[in-house]
């Protein structure tokens with residue numbers, strides 16, 4: 001029985017009812033964050049429908065543009081981006097959006113909106129056309145500037161510890177939405193025939209340790225000595241290597257079963273590949289709320305100060321004992337080199 005059990009609702013509760021019920025636990029809640037979570041769930045349902053059709057001609061393949069990351073945008077990257085931005089704009093609660101697919105911040109026009117959303121509309125883009133699980137990742141902050149104006153850079157570049165909510169949607173063998181508002185982590189499975197998300201994974205707690213490591217060993221030639229030593233440690237411990245290549249899917253498996261996902265600095269990505277604001281921070285909030293850990297190998301992810309909204313950082317995330325073990329190997333690396 002963990003600290004959140006007093007708020008537990010039965011499996012099968014709809015997401016809407018769950019959001020409403022949790023809001024009642026906060027006497028000063030105004031319902032705006034609840035509405036924002038519903039807006040995200042609505043967009044996820046629409047994107048889920050598009051993904052289920054993604055093998056069909058008109059949705060498959062590249063869009064023909066490059067995004068600010070220098071990546072070829074897939075059609076579904078663009079479709080998901082449009083759907084989430086539209087839902088957040090129409091919902092009225094969000095003043096400013098940071099999206100992986102847009103170089104600049106998106107001002108929604110909702111100047112009375114109290115929230116900032118950072119979003120990776122479609123995660124795991126390289127897996128879209130090969131029918132492998134993909135996802136959406138989101139992070140929510142309260143603005144620090146007064147309402148009545150557009151969101152500012154100060155609103156957008158907050159550290160992860162200021163998140164008021166974060167989550168992801170995984171479009172896999174089933175579609176799930178997993179999120180936290182700082183009171184534990186809950187997972188909801190989508191029932192397409194009813195068009196509803198139902199509570200299926202209440203109060204997720206991640207195992208303290210695990211026997212799975214997830215890293216793209218194709219880049220191992222440029223791993224630091226500490227990183228290479230940790231991978232050797234995992235092999236000598238007969239851990240299983242699992243790497244789907246969709247962050248959300250690798251993270252979700254390890255969250256439920258135990259394990260560690262690492263995207264370290266490599267020669268191709270000297271500061272890692274993943275983006276702090278809409279990939280690392282939201283998953284760090286989730287894993288910490290589930291009893292796990294997240295860092296860049298040295299510093300807690302959520303304490304990293306974002307230099308810019310598309311800033312990248314190394315990610316070591318998952319079961320506490322495994323992340324601490326990896327950090328130990330990196331710390332030894334420094335001793336040897338000093």
Ligand SMILES: O=P(O)(O)OC[C@H]1O[C@](O)(COP(=O)(O)O)[C@@H](O)[C@@H]1O
Nearest residue numbers: 120122123124125126216245246247
């Ligand atoms: O192919 P690599 O270098 O291992 O990178 C895979 C990683 O890149 C990502 O696809 C980056 O996310 P996007 O697809 O949202 O750009 C992660 O989902 C995944 O874990």
Ligand SMILES: [Mg+2]
Nearest residue numbers: 120123124279
């Ligand atoms: Mg991504």
Ligand SMILES: [Mg+2]
Nearest residue numbers: 100120122123
């Ligand atoms: Mg993406």
